[in-house]
Amino acid sequence: MQKLFVRSLLSLPGSWLVAASGGKPVTIEERTLDPRLQFLAAMAKRQPGLETMAPADARKAAAAGLAMLDGEPAHDIDVAEIEIPADGRSIRARTYKPRLPNRLVPTLVYFHMGGCVIGDLETCHVFCSEIAFRAGCLVVSVDYRLAPEHKYPAAVDDALSAFRWVRENAKALGGNPNRVAIGGDSAGGYLSAVVSQEMKRANEKAPVLQLLIYPAVDWLSETASMTAFAQAYPLTAPVMDYFRRQYFADPEKEIPELKASPGRCTDLSGLPPAFIYTAGHDPLVDQGRDYAEALKVAGVPVIYRCYDHLAHGFTAMSGAVPGAKVALAEIVETLRRAIG
Template sequence: MSVQKFIVRTLLKLPDGILIKMSGGKPLAIDGRILDARTQFLAVQGAKQPSITTLDPAAARAGTAAGLSLLDDAPRESVAVRELSVLGPGGPLAARLYTPKDASGPLPGLVFFHFGGCVIGDLDTCHTFCAMIADVAQCAVLNVAYRLAPEHKFPAAVDDALTAYRWAEAHAADLGMIAGRIGVGGDSAGGYLSAVVAQEEKRAGRAGPALQLLIYPVTDWEWKGGSMDSCANVYPLTADIMSWFAGLYLNNAAEAKDVRVSPMKEPDLSGLAPAIVVTAGFDPLRDQGAAYAEKLKAAGVPVTYRCEDSLAHAFTAMTGVVPAAKAACEKIATDVDKALN
């Protein structure tokens, strides 16, 4: 363990009251919610660092990866991990398969896409969370690293996500998965991509995934007001960072109206896969995630929705230092278990 990691983890073991005193003196309250003390401490420290909007994408990726490595828990030893690649439309995509070590026979599957605004992130971003899902839900999880912008702008990430899901279905036996019982899931940009995959399969007249796991998803890149304003400056995702992501991901602003960019704009959501939608209370994306869950419900789609009121965006990568984040991730994994098994 590095000295920096040791210091961060030692500080975050301090009592809530002390952490609050070190983070402005009073709990952060927005929209009737109180931010978790450890997350507030991280927010204050994060605000002291240069925003990724001041960096080039390569530096932003490296800086984010280094920061997240200080916060994440160790992956579960009960899960076997195998590196592989998926044949994508632009070439091989790095992937990682997680399978419970005590599994016998094929399992339900989940193709997972990491967060990062389609600009940052990699297989390590949600490594621990994918292992947790595989363990708790007793399923095989395929973590896929899709192409990133600005080197690969829209629709590269969408094409990769759709191809990865279809590849998993076609290679289910090799992956230890049950064909027809494979879901898609992800957080933030990964949630967005999962929602689009579910819609694209319907538009193509295919059966589609068994589940769509949407964790604080981007569902409308043009969304204004509400939590986009009230949580505009909350660590680690700000409204400015969302704008920066959009500027790098999209070829032009008009693309935000495309349903493959903003799945909320699809008028007919009927017949889509059952959904688990989880949002965070201190997140600019909170309201659009909740609105998409409601729109799915109105279309007759079975939906499990929950807002983790005390947490912020990217809590799936904070399981090593924020107990509330770890508990929230455990609940999500249990939801997946109920949905796929």
Template sequence: MSLQKFIVRSLLKLPDSILVKMSGGKPLAIDGRILDARAQLLAVQGARQPSITTLDPVTARSATSAGLALLDDAPRASVEVREMKVPGPAGPLDARLYRPSGNTAPLPGLVFFHFGGCVIGDLDTCHVFCSMISEIANCAVLNVAYRLAPEHRFPAPVDDAVAAYRWAAANADELGMIAGRIGVGGDSAGGNLSAVVAQEARRKGFEPPALQLLIYPVTDWAAKGGSMESCGNVYPLTAEIMNWFAGHYLNGPADYADLRVSPMKEADLSGLAPAIVVTAGFDPLRDQGAQYAERLKAAGVSVSYRCEDSLPHAFTAMTGAIPAAKAACEKIARDVGSLLRGAV
């Protein structure tokens, strides 16, 4: 463990009362919710650093990776990880396959896409979380690194996500997955891509996922008001950063209306895969995730929804620093296991 990481972890073990005093003297409350004391300290410290909007995308990727490395837990030791390539529409995509150690039987599967606004992030971004899902849900997880903008703008990440899921569904035996029990999931931009894959399966007639796991998903890139305003300045995702992501990812104003960009704009959500939708209380994306869950329910889709009220965006990468984030991620993993095994 690096000295910087040791200092950060030690600091975050202080009592909540001390952490709050170090973070302005009173708990941060927005929309009737109170931010976790550890997340509040991180938010205060994060606000003192230059925003990634002041960086070029390549520098922003390395800076974000370094910051998240201070907060994430260690991957689960009981999970085997295999580096591999997945065929993509423009060439092979880097991927990792996670399986519980010693389990050679076919397992339910999940194809997972990381967060990062389709601009930042990589396989390491969700490495720990994917290992948690594999261990707790007792399933195989395929973590796929899709192409990033601005080098590869829309629709490249969508095309990669669709191709990766379709390849996994067609090659279940090779992955040790059970055909027909393969879900798709992701957080933030990864949640957006997962929702789009579920919709594209119905539109294009390929095998639908058994599950769509949507963690604080982007469902409407043009969303305004509500939590986009009330939580618009909360670390680590701000409204300004969302605009920065959009400026790099999208080709122009017309893209906001594309169903493969904003799945919320699909008028008919009936017949889609069962969904687990989890939002964060202190997140600009909170309301659009909740609204998408409600629209899925209204369309007759089986939906499990909850908001982790005390947590910020990107909590899936904070499991080593915030106990509430770790507990939330473990609960998500249990829900995935239950649904993929047909217990829900």
């Protein structure tokens, strides 16, 4: 019922939504926020912030919020639950396979958003199904361990184990072992950047490309957008501080490490081609832009696009924010052309 109510409100004309949420469009650094996101931001201010909750409660609240905004999953694909072996235990994962008989399809290992504290396979379920269906590739979505139950570098270790396993077992899953890419949004983009760098340092077979959507590549960034969008919806400075406290046992020692802040790497040469997408109203927008520029300077092929009117988390908003749906379609089409 609440989902239908919110969707009906968001279907009102943009001018009405702006009038109901401050009266004037929200424009910061010459970027005007989508009216639907402006309205959602106004609604969110009436609710407790995630940073005030215990992690278990924050996970439930975030999942409920995203469920109201996400679209419907693609159906003409095969979805299966799998377990990835890793150091005597297993990592839960979900595969999304297009129905393309008699061919091995490209593969994308995907990591969900959530600051390494919240989120799970459901967080990116719709987006992963769309990638599989529209890009024609096998998607392996990884349910990496979360903090504070599992502190840094547990999420990184799981990401590395998952990528290596998929790379070696892609054919058995129906994927082309020579066309394995990596990707994720926010914390998932962070993990994807780390894996790409670690494969280079270990002289291992790297992903064929890295898809980084509003990636967090430095846990103590001091870029201008961190201040300008400190109270943006849905990712705020207090929420980022909360994630940082939960994820790191010793922030002063651990955050400078390249497995924690891949954006601080000084040698980016030889990394896989990068497709980097950011949201204009997001504290992380400068991180993504700066990382894209640094990769270009290092000679790495880069596609970069900022969706000025969107906010952090738009991969899970396609059911309520038409602009998010358009952005995801563009991202998936670009991926299809590159990875096919």
